[in-house]
Amino acid sequence: MKRPLILRGMFYSLLLCVTPLQAQGGVKVFISVDMEGITDVVDWDETRSSGSDYQYYRTLMTKEANAAIEGALEAGATEIVVRDSHGSGRNLLPEELNPKAKLLRDWSGGPFSMMEGIDKTFDAVIFVGYHAKAGTKDATLDHTMSSVSIRDLKVNGVSLPESGWNGLIAGCFDVPVVFLAGDKAACEQARAIFGNVEAVAVKEGIGEACLSLHPQKARELIKAGVKKAMGRLSEFKPLKYEPPYEIEIQFRSEHEAYRASWYPGAKRVGDWGVSYTSNDFLDLMRFFMLAR
Numbered sequence: 001m002k003r004p005l006i007l008r009g010m011f012y013s014l015l016l017c018v019t020p021l022q023a024q025g026g027v028k029v030f031i032s033v034d035m036e037g038i039t040d041v042v043d044w045d046e047t048r049s050s051g052s053d054y055q056y057y058r059t060l061m062t063k064e065a066n067a068a069i070e071g072a073l074e075a076g077a078t079e080i081v082v083r084d085s086h087g088s089g090r091n092l093l094p095e096e097l098n099p100k101a102k103l104l105r106d107w108s109g110g111p112f113s114m115m116e117g118i119d120k121t122f123d124a125v126i127f128v129g130y131h132a133k134a135g136t137k138d139a140t141l142d143h144t145m146s147s148v149s150i151r152d153l154k155v156n157g158v159s160l161p162e163s164g165w166n167g168l169i170a171g172c173f174d175v176p177v178v179f180l181a182g183d184k185a186a187c188e189q190a191r192a193i194f195g196n197v198e199a200v201a202v203k204e205g206i207g208e209a210c211l212s213l214h215p216q217k218a219r220e221l222i223k224a225g226v227k228k229a230m231g232r233l234s235e236f237k238p239l240k241y242e243p244p245y246e247i248e249i250q251f252r253s254e255h256e257a258y259r260a261s262w263y264p265g266a267k268r269v270g271d272w273g274v275s276y277t278s279n280d281f282l283d284l285m286r287f288f289m290l291a292r
């Protein structure tokens with residue numbers, strides 16, 4: 001069921017001894033999990049399978065995904081899809097993940113990327129392990145989709161972190177973003193874009209260093225934050241901008257801007273940038289996938 005019919009849900013929940021959300025006939029939750037915003041992660045080496053401490057941090061990543069799953073389940077979620085959204089798309093440990101969730105791994109090659117699997121049947125989107133956009137002060141491993149090629153991503157003039165771009169993809173299917181966990185800068189950027197989103201800062205960047213909560217404390221806050229967000233589901237609106245949609249990518253190299261400018265309909269914006277406009281957001285997703 002799409003939007004919570006909260007009053008009807010509350011009535012049936014009293015009769016059936018289930019939560020208001022369950023009483024509405026099922027609540028489907030999509031959880032996209034990145035790694036740079038996981039508690040204590042501070043260096044690229046810790047996020048790459050070749051890194052000596054990667055195995056430890058992928059365990060923390062899996063436990064933070066589980067904290068979000070548990071919060072959603074306690075709030076009445078009946079179906080959960082977890083999308084592994086980092087690097088290879090093969091970081092979360094399947095056996096360790098809560099068995100009530102399904103796991104979507106690796107990259108299809110299509111434009112949905114970190115939101116692969118989202119569709120109109122979902123009721124809420126949750127982000128775990130998210131980070132700030134490229135160029136953010138006191139942010140941990142800040143980047144926007146690529147750590148090497150993109151300086152900035154804008155849609156309709158708004159500079160976006162990955163949470164914003166992914167939120168717009170969810171918005172195409174009328175699904176709201178309700179919760180984000182990551183570093184403090186990622187939380188601030190999410191609040192600026194989504195307004196009333198529940199956000200849990202598990203760490204705070206200090207230049208290239210970072211100060212983290214204890215992982216166990218972070219998980220407690222994530223579980224409680226997700227539960228709270230799911231309890232407020234009717235308050236959230238899907239993120240949607242007014243068409244026509246304009247995407248602008250500022251690259252880190254002039255050569256990449258030149259290459260992207262050959263995409264049909266693309267326009268060069270200064271030395272480093274390329275823009276593309278359409279009334280269909282899927283066209284922007286295609287551009288973003290193929291022009292870089």
Ligand SMILES: [Zn+2]
Nearest residue numbers: 034035086087
């Ligand atoms: Zn990542």
